Amino acid sequence: MHYIQLYSRFILIYLKTRLEYRFAFFMDILIQIITFFVMFLGLWIMLNHFQTIRGWTFYEVLFLYNLNILSHGISGMFFMSPMRQLEAMVQNGEFDGILTRPINPLPLLIFKQFQHAYIGHVLLGIGSLILCINKLNLELSGLNIVMLILVLIGATLIQSAIMIMTGCVSFWFVKATSLSNTIIYDLRRFLNYPLSIYNKFIQFLLTFVIPYGFINFYPSLLFLNKEGEVLFTASFQYGTLIVGLLLYMLSITIWSVAVNKYQSTGS
Amino acid sequence: MSLISVNNLTKQFQRPIRQEGFTGAVKDLFHRQYEYKTAVNDISFQINQGEIVGYLGPNGAGKSTTIKMMVGILVPTAGSVTVNELIPYKNRKIHAKNIGVVFGQRTQLWWDIPVTESLLLMKYMYKIPNDQYRKNIELFSDILDLHEFKNTAVRQLSLGQRMRADLCAALLHDPKILFLDEPTIGLDVVVKEKIREFIKEINKVRQTTVVLTTHDMDDVEKLCSRVIVIDHGQIMYDGNISHLKDKYGSDEIITIEPEHNHDLISLRDKLLSLNVMDTKIKDLKLQITYNKGDINSMQILSKIMSESSIIDFTIQPCEIDEVIRRMYTENSLKGKLKI
Numbered sequence: 052m053h054y055i056q057l058y059s060r061f062i063l064i065y066l067k068t069r070l071e072y073r074f075a076f077f078m079d080i081l082i083q084i085i086t087f088f089v090m091f092l093g094l095w096i097m098l099n100h101f102q103t104i105r106g107w108t109f110y111e112v113l114f115l116y117n118l119n120i121l122s123h124g125i126s127g128m129f130f131m132s133p134m135r136q137l138e139a140m141v142q143n144g145e146f147d148g149i150l151t152r153p154i155n156p157l158p159l160l161i162f163k164q165f166q167h168a169y170i171g172h173v174l175l176g177i178g179s180l181i182l183c184i185n186k187l188n189l190e191l192s193g194l195n196i197v198m199l200i201l202v203l204i205g206a207t208l209i210q211s212a213i214m215i216m217t218g219c220v221s222f223w224f225v226k227a228t229s230l231s232n233t234i235i236y237d238l239r240r241f242l243n244y245p246l247s248i249y250n251k252f253i254q255f256l257l258t259f260v261i262p263y264g265f266i267n268f269y270p271s272l273l274f275l276n277k278e279g280e281v282l283f284t285a286s287f288q289y290g291t292l293i294v295g296l297l298l299y300m301l302s303i304t305i306w307s308v309a310v311n312k313y314q315s316t317g318s
Numbered sequence: 319m320s321l322i323s324v325n326n327l328t329k330q331f332q333r334p335i336r337q338e339g340f341t342g343a344v345k346d347l348f349h350r351q352y353e354y355k356t357a358v359n360d361i362s363f364q365i366n367q368g369e370i371v372g373y374l375g376p377n378g379a380g381k382s383t384t385i386k387m388m389v390g391i392l393v394p395t396a397g398s399v400t401v402n403e404l405i406p407y408k409n410r411k412i413h414a415k416n417i418g419v420v421f422g423q424r425t426q427l428w429w430d431i432p433v434t435e436s437l438l439l440m441k442y443m444y445k446i447p448n449d450q451y452r453k454n455i456e457l458f459s460d461i462l463d464l465h466e467f468k469n470t471a472v473r474q475l476s477l478g479q480r481m482r483a484d485l486c487a488a489l490l491h492d493p494k495i496l497f498l499d500e501p502t503i504g505l506d507v508v509v510k511e512k513i514r515e516f517i518k519e520i521n522k523v524r525q526t527t528v529v530l531t532t533h534d535m536d537d538v539e540k541l542c543s544r545v546i547v548i549d550h551g552q553i554m555y556d557g558n559i560s561h562l563k564d565k566y567g568s569d570e571i572i573t574i575e576p577e578h579n580h581d582l583i584s585l586r587d588k589l590l591s592l593n594v595m596d597t598k599i600k601d602l603k604l605q606i607t608y609n610k611g612d613i614n615s616m617q618i619l620s621k622i623m624s625e626s627s628i629i630d631f632t633i634q635p636c637e638i639d640e641v642i643r644r645m646y647t648e649n650s651l652k653g654k655l656k657i
Contacts (some may be wrong), residue, residue, distance in 0.1 A: 057442050279540070314331055315392055
């Protein structure tokens with residue numbers, strides 16, 4: 052309760068300072084929307100040409116794509132800026148200040164650095180998700196809605212956990228952003244298409260090592276009734292929330308070890 | 319039981335050794351070697367409630383590292399710190415409510431928002447009750463003159479204003495202990511004085527314990543009831559300030575500018591009969607170094623004035639860094655000193 056109250060204070064102040072530069076604020080959001088719209092367009096052109104990718108139609112691929120950007124957008128609003136800036140904060144000793152407050156360091160970092168640009172992600176994600184549900188005639192039963200929400204929660208937890216873990220690397224190695232870029236951006240690109248089109252190695256990597264597959268591919272099988280696409284075991288379709296919770300717990304554990312490893316700076 | 323208890327505290331840092339040149343860089347990539355630097359080496363002390371303790375030492379002596387362990391930022395390599403019966407790094411959240419922290423070089427406030435908003439955030443973060451908050455703001459505003467800049471964004475404040483705002487923010491939640499890392503660094507005389515008064519007042523009224531590091535001898539003399547001197551990670555002195563000065567800081571320098579240049583040499587020769595340590599002629603001025611225990615400035619001056627007329631003179635007291643430097647050279651010969 053205290054945290055919710057405190058967070059609303061921080062958000063208010065964040066918005067107040069950001070809205071001093073109104074143009075930049077809305078441009079940040081707009082640019083995010085445009086960037087992803089262009090990617091949608093690329094997908095549409097390709098699928099217009101080939102009709103399907105291994106039996107996946109345009110709207111099915113879009114649905115897949117959506118689960119990814121929606122969950123990435125939600126966790127990005129909260130975790131992306133803090134984890135990006137962590138490296139600098141650890142290097143210049145600014146992290147000291149975080150450790151002298153009566154709030155846990157991770158929530159405090161999140162409170163301090165909201166990232167409004169990802170609102171664009173989220174808006175676009177919600178919009179195109181509704182579009183997909185319509186076009187694919189997905190049944191909106193109560194059970195389906197609950198399932199979708201649980202999948203989104205799980206997917207957001209997976210995205211957040213991976214952001215936290217890549218951020219933690221800063222406590223051990225200086226200049227770790229290239230690593231986090233590789234993991235967050237380059238590997239995540241595989242998620243734009245069904246996991247089943249890749250070779251066994253990539254499938255294994257994105258299921259067991261960095262379980263990105265649980266963000267969109269596995270749950271999509273459930274919603275889109277793609278029995279023919281099952282990889283490893285069919286039960287993975289229900290695994291998103293569990294994988295999300297486990298991975299998040301792991302990331303929190305790594306985080307607390309990392310914080311105790313913090314060496315501060317000279318002064 | 320003492321409020322702060324430090325026992326056999328040690329902190330070691332691990333730093334990679336970087337080899338030179340391109341081949342060195344490639345070697346580092348595969349086989350990295352580390353060096354271990356001991357910043358704080360087996361120190362122990364106790365601090366009681368209501369004390370103002372100056373924690374002194376040259377740069378790199380281990381002052382900040384000790385403070386950071388007491389505050390809960392760093393985890394000790396060996397030994398223990400307990401503050402108000404808590405182990406700081408294990409109980410960060412509760413510990414944080416007992417302490418106030420100000421780092422002179424870095425603000426704890428929010429850069430982009432006005433001071434009042436920053437202070438309000440503190441209120442919510444520390445769950446400060448309304449009346450306590452109002453009372454504190456009133457009191458602090460009075461002593462620190464916060465009125466003049468309370469609606470200004472922190473980034474637009476002068477260093478002195480920022481420091482005052484930082485102090486106020488650190489004390490809003492009525493902490494038992496205040497940690498100050500170089501609170502007067504880079505400030506002008508007036509602000510320094512204001513800040514010292516404030517610290518004294520808080521200490522007197524609230525019995526707040528204060529631990530501060532500084533390089534300013536005035537801070538130490540005007541504030542501290544006790545000093546702990548540390549060098550190379552070890553405690554060199556722990557005791558009251560007058561004893562420290564008597565023992566190590568009793569050298570002063572008088573610089574004299576005589577009316578006639580030709581007096582310089584003869585003056586110097588005359589002074590040899592007095593009990594002074596050293597005389598030097600520099601830029602047509604005579605520098606006399608003496609020990610206050612042996613002779614006082616009046617004796618030297620009256621001797622000189624009886625011999626010749628002078629235009630100007632200055633008396634330069636011993637700087638704390640000089641005191642510490644001398645202590646360190648003496649102690650390294652005699653071994654560790656215990657008071």
